[in-house]
Amino acid sequence: MLKQARTLLSSRSLCDQSHSLFQGKVKASTLRGFASWSDSSAPPGRGFSDDAKPSGGGRVFAPYAIFKGKAALTVAPVLPVFAKIDSGNVCIERRGTVMMTFMPAIGQRKYDWAKKQMFALSATEVGSVISMGSKDSSEFFHDPSMKSSNSGQVTKSLSIKPYEDSKSQDGKGGYYFSLSVQNKILKTNHYLVVPVTIAEFAVMKTAFSFALPYIMGWDRLIVQGENAPQSFSTHPKTDPLQLASEWDR
Amino acid sequence: MLKQARTLLSSRSLCDQSHSLFQGKVKASTLRGFASWSDSSAPPGRGFSDDAKPSGGGRVFAPYAIFKGKAALTVAPVLPVFAKIDSGNVCIERRGTVMMTFMPAIGQRKYDWAKKQMFALSATEVGSVISMGSKDSSEFFHDPSMKSSNSGQVTKSLSIKPYEDSKSQDGKGGYYFSLSVQNKILKTNHYLVVPVTIAEFAVMKTAFSFALPYIMGWDRLIVQGENAPQSFSTHPKTDPLQLASEWDR
Amino acid sequence: MLKQARTLLSSRSLCDQSHSLFQGKVKASTLRGFASWSDSSAPPGRGFSDDAKPSGGGRVFAPYAIFKGKAALTVAPVLPVFAKIDSGNVCIERRGTVMMTFMPAIGQRKYDWAKKQMFALSATEVGSVISMGSKDSSEFFHDPSMKSSNSGQVTKSLSIKPYEDSKSQDGKGGYYFSLSVQNKILKTNHYLVVPVTIAEFAVMKTAFSFALPYIMGWDRLIVQGENAPQSFSTHPKTDPLQLASEWDR
Amino acid sequence: MLKQARTLLSSRSLCDQSHSLFQGKVKASTLRGFASWSDSSAPPGRGFSDDAKPSGGGRVFAPYAIFKGKAALTVAPVLPVFAKIDSGNVCIERRGTVMMTFMPAIGQRKYDWAKKQMFALSATEVGSVISMGSKDSSEFFHDPSMKSSNSGQVTKSLSIKPYEDSKSQDGKGGYYFSLSVQNKILKTNHYLVVPVTIAEFAVMKTAFSFALPYIMGWDRLIVQGENAPQSFSTHPKTDPLQLASEWDR
Numbered sequence: 001m002l003k004q005a006r007t008l009l010s011s012r013s014l015c016d017q018s019h020s021l022f023q024g025k026v027k028a029s030t031l032r033g034f035a036s037w038s039d040s041s042a043p044p045g046r047g048f049s050d051d052a053k054p055s056g057g058g059r060v061f062a063p064y065a066i067f068k069g070k071a072a073l074t075v076a077p078v079l080p081v082f083a084k085i086d087s088g089n090v091c092i093e094r095r096g097t098v099m100m101t102f103m104p105a106i107g108q109r110k111y112d113w114a115k116k117q118m119f120a121l122s123a124t125e126v127g128s129v130i131s132m133g134s135k136d137s138s139e140f141f142h143d144p145s146m147k148s149s150n151s152g153q154v155t156k157s158l159s160i161k162p163y164e165d166s167k168s169q170d171g172k173g174g175y176y177f178s179l180s181v182q183n184k185i186l187k188t189n190h191y192l193v194v195p196v197t198i199a200e201f202a203v204m205k206t207a208f209s210f211a212l213p214y215i216m217g218w219d220r221l222i223v224q225g226e227n228a229p230q231s232f233s234t235h236p237k238t239d240p241l242q243l244a245s246e247w248d249r
Numbered sequence: 250m251l252k253q254a255r256t257l258l259s260s261r262s263l264c265d266q267s268h269s270l271f272q273g274k275v276k277a278s279t280l281r282g283f284a285s286w287s288d289s290s291a292p293p294g295r296g297f298s299d300d301a302k303p304s305g306g307g308r309v310f311a312p313y314a315i316f317k318g319k320a321a322l323t324v325a326p327v328l329p330v331f332a333k334i335d336s337g338n339v340c341i342e343r344r345g346t347v348m349m350t351f352m353p354a355i356g357q358r359k360y361d362w363a364k365k366q367m368f369a370l371s372a373t374e375v376g377s378v379i380s381m382g383s384k385d386s387s388e389f390f391h392d393p394s395m396k397s398s399n400s401g402q403v404t405k406s407l408s409i410k411p412y413e414d415s416k417s418q419d420g421k422g423g424y425y426f427s428l429s430v431q432n433k434i435l436k437t438n439h440y441l442v443v444p445v446t447i448a449e450f451a452v453m454k455t456a457f458s459f460a461l462p463y464i465m466g467w468d469r470l471i472v473q474g475e476n477a478p479q480s481f482s483t484h485p486k487t488d489p490l491q492l493a494s495e496w497d498r
Numbered sequence: 499m500l501k502q503a504r505t506l507l508s509s510r511s512l513c514d515q516s517h518s519l520f521q522g523k524v525k526a527s528t529l530r531g532f533a534s535w536s537d538s539s540a541p542p543g544r545g546f547s548d549d550a551k552p553s554g555g556g557r558v559f560a561p562y563a564i565f566k567g568k569a570a571l572t573v574a575p576v577l578p579v580f581a582k583i584d585s586g587n588v589c590i591e592r593r594g595t596v597m598m599t600f601m602p603a604i605g606q607r608k609y610d611w612a613k614k615q616m617f618a619l620s621a622t623e624v625g626s627v628i629s630m631g632s633k634d635s636s637e638f639f640h641d642p643s644m645k646s647s648n649s650g651q652v653t654k655s656l657s658i659k660p661y662e663d664s665k666s667q668d669g670k671g672g673y674y675f676s677l678s679v680q681n682k683i684l685k686t687n688h689y690l691v692v693p694v695t696i697a698e699f700a701v702m703k704t705a706f707s708f709a710l711p712y713i714m715g716w717d718r719l720i721v722q723g724e725n726a727p728q729s730f731s732t733h734p735k736t737d738p739l740q741l742a743s744e745w746d747r
Numbered sequence: 748m749l750k751q752a753r754t755l756l757s758s759r760s761l762c763d764q765s766h767s768l769f770q771g772k773v774k775a776s777t778l779r780g781f782a783s784w785s786d787s788s789a790p791p792g793r794g795f796s797d798d799a800k801p802s803g804g805g806r807v808f809a810p811y812a813i814f815k816g817k818a819a820l821t822v823a824p825v826l827p828v829f830a831k832i833d834s835g836n837v838c839i840e841r842r843g844t845v846m847m848t849f850m851p852a853i854g855q856r857k858y859d860w861a862k863k864q865m866f867a868l869s870a871t872e873v874g875s876v877i878s879m880g881s882k883d884s885s886e887f888f889h890d891p892s893m894k895s896s897n898s899g900q901v902t903k904s905l906s907i908k909p910y911e912d913s914k915s916q917d918g919k920g921g922y923y924f925s926l927s928v929q930n931k932i933l934k935t936n937h938y939l940v941v942p943v944t945i946a947e948f949a950v951m952k953t954a955f956s957f958a959l960p961y962i963m964g965w966d967r968l969i970v971q972g973e974n975a976p977q978s979f980s981t982h983p984k985t986d987p988l989q990l991a992s993e994w995d996r
Binding site: 705 | 829871872877967992
Binding site: 308309310311313325326327328346348367368369391405446447448449450451452453454455456459460463468 | 625744
């Protein structure tokens with residue numbers, strides 16, 4: 001049986017959270033009525049959203065946040081980037097991702113945004129997550145220098161493993177989300193784990209399934225169709241072969 | 250085998266329902282051709298929508314309603330509230346919910362809107378519901394004073410438990426939705442139960458899955474992407490690191 | 499193993515189909531390259547879309563059609579109707595449905611539109627269909643005079659039952675969709691059966707799941723939220739109780 | 748346990764890919780940082796998008812691409828084409844499809860776009876794919892001359908069969924997508940196989956489920972409803988039969 005407890009959100013917490021979370025300023029704030037965090041780095045840091053959309057203004061912050069004892073995890077989609085190519089057409093230039101951001105706890109319900117570690121799930125990795133059965137595990141490896149001479153110097157791996165714990169809040173376990181970041185040059189090794197309940201995982205799966213066509217850019221294909229005048233046939237009677245596109249060479 | 254009977258809706262019932270349901274005026278009206286209700290409170294009460302959107306006009310009422318012998322249950326999404334923060338960005342300030350409203354029956358197919366009890370499912374609680382298997386149960390606890398000295402004085406719990414009843418309408422059972430509201434100060438204790446068939450639960454799961462990204466605010470991230478000029482890359486050739494956002498610090 | 503054969507569509511068939519299907523004029527036309535139909539009734543009949551949207555112009559016809567040996571079945575969503583109520587608000591007045599239209603075959607791959615029989619699935623009935631497991635059956639009864647003295651004079655029942663047939667096209671069976679319409683006054687009894695393959699049923703389930711929030715009117719709640727200025731909080735700091743809507747009375 | 752490795756995308760690869768992929772010009776380019784391709788045909792070829800939308804400009808390219816040792820596979824939705832019929836109504840004239848494009852490898856991570864073979868999945872075939880269980884197979888046959896005297900001269904078949912391979916990348920197998928194109932007149936026989944992992948198949952299923960209502964044209968029914976003034980009832984009180992559309996003849 002699933003059991004869950006929830007308090008009221010304080011009216012100011014969520015936006016202060018995002019404010020701190022994404023602007024990277026030093027600040028302590030309450031979250032969900034009983035969580036706060038601070039940024040241990042002095043200068044203004046940069047959140048991933050700054051990287052994704054460098055120009056200011058018009059951004060929307062609505063991450064799904066999971067706050068646990070030793071670390072917190074937020075997830076949010078990052079949309080693809082399109083480029084205009086010749087003849088007025090548009091091409092997907094950079095695939096979107098689902099960005100997972102881990103933050104270590106630095107006290108009871110306090111998290112350090114400056115020590116965050118990020119992992120960007122590709123469309124196929126999102127496919128792995130949403131197809132996981134209740135006893136499946138997944139593991140993803142990222143290496144920015146893969147196939148180059150620097151391969152293996154800096155690596156990230158995200159592991160998702162089921163747990164069953166009779167002492168857990170919902171009595172049914174869930175999944176451990178573990179992010180490991182190894183930097184052999186700097187000789188650093190970060191490891192962050194967030195236990196995710198079955199209910200939270202269900203939110204992720206549904207939200208990931210919702211986001212997947214968008215990070216793939218397929219929504220553009222649809223919008224294109226709905227607005228484009230070309231979606232109306234102009235010579236329906238005179239082009240008997242128009243239906244045979246798969247047969248053309 | 251699922252079996253269901255349905256009558257025609259009377260042409261006036263649904264809007265009169267909403268009218269009464271949401272404006273809270275004293276009124277008796279037919280519903281689904283054979284249900285009616287009244288408001289036992291004298292002064293104009295307030296429905297939850299009034300709370301969610303205090304200013305009048307422009308609201309849409311389309312709850313999914315389940316009317317049973319001892320009580321009725323309506324469900325409808327309540328969208329998140331956003332706040333404009335500095336530099337023109339927008340932040341989710343209050344998460345959306347799926348609001349569940351229970352009303353006791355006060356006669357055959359008559360329900361008392363004034364005695365309604367509400368329970369607002371968070372995104373994670375919605376995740377619990379949509380991930381429930383056919384034999385799973387869920388239970389959610391809400392306490393507005395949690396973590397304060399008033400903790401436990403007023404509490405709500407929503408229980409969802411499967412039933413199997415050979416005498417039930419569809420021969421396959423379904424789920425009991427039970428809402429318990431305890432107020433130790435006023436010494437009141439309300440308990441409302443609505444049996445929900447498998448078909449009705451399937452509608453809830455599909456509608457909740459549809460609504461979940463919206464109550465999370467993720468649709469804003471998507472709309473943002475589709476309309477924003479920033480979604481086109483401006484320097485695709487000169488910024489080889491733009492793809493490496495997960496590697497930035 | 500699923501096996502399916504498909505021919506190219508003739509370039510003119512689909513619209514001629516809709517033309518005939520929905521305008522109800524006497525016409526014979528090819529469909530999917532090898533199906534045609536005619537209307538055995540002399541005067542211009544009316545399709546269900548005419549009933550749903552009496553005024554001409556601006557309608558879109560895109561039913562999903564299944565043509566089998568003894569009968570054909572088309573399915574298409576019918577959207578809800580909204581009414582403006584006082585204070586500028588909008589209320590759902592008539593729920594949408596998924597309309598199922600059966601037509602008997604009157605020859606090889608010829609169907610008689612004039613003898614069509616319709617069955618409008620409610621949201622809850624759609625929920626029944628999309629929650630059906632591979633061995634489940636469903637049966638729905640409609641009586642326009644239910645709870646009145648004319649009850650039982652005219653009734654419709656739709657039955658969905660799984661079949662397993664080693665001789666079937668895909669070797670895996672599917673579901674029999676059977677519509678029975680009894681009119682005790684006219685002493686007529688119509689019975690139409692269309693075998694639906696697992697693949698066709700999967701299309702229905704996915705399309706029904708897509709359509710369900712729209713026939714419930716929940717998409718309006720969402721659009722409302724996205725465009726409405728009220729979705730931005732105006733007094734985030736001064737109204738600490740605005741989050742507690744479920745606690746209000 | 749699922750395991751996956753991923754490199755960073757080069758900043759220029761995806762659009763160059765699409766550029767080459769869809770404009771059909773002779774070009775070699777990198778893909779996903781380690782894949783490239785060329786077009787072995789001298790004159791400017793035509794991609795399927797050219798067939799679907801002959802006029803230039805306004806097109807969006809965002810295929811989902813799977814690159815394997817012996818061949819590559821891209822999938823993308825092709826929207827339906829609508830026609831305006833009398834009285835201002837709109838009718839679906841050509842159903843949309845999900846176009847699958849196979850390309851043979853001509854070296855390590857190099858693919859020959861000129862030798863591509865295409866297969867357009869209909870709505871029902873998409874239904875087959877998204878309803879496949881983990882041990883199910885599917886097979887689809889297309890013959891442009893079916894039911895004519897030329898039947899069988901040129902045929903295509905797409906086979907989807909599960910594999911289990913302890914040596915596979917994710918340790919869990921996946922599905923072989925095999926396209927066979929036989930031309931008895933030209934005496935050619937093309938056969939292309941792409942192994943698709945469970946994660947990639949999950950992306951396909953989710954993306955296909957997203958695309959299905961659009962290739963069926965059902966999104967138009969929805970948009971129609973949201974914008975059309977007819978969706979507001981004009982005579983709610985005076986037309987008691989308006990709800991009884993399934994009962995009309």
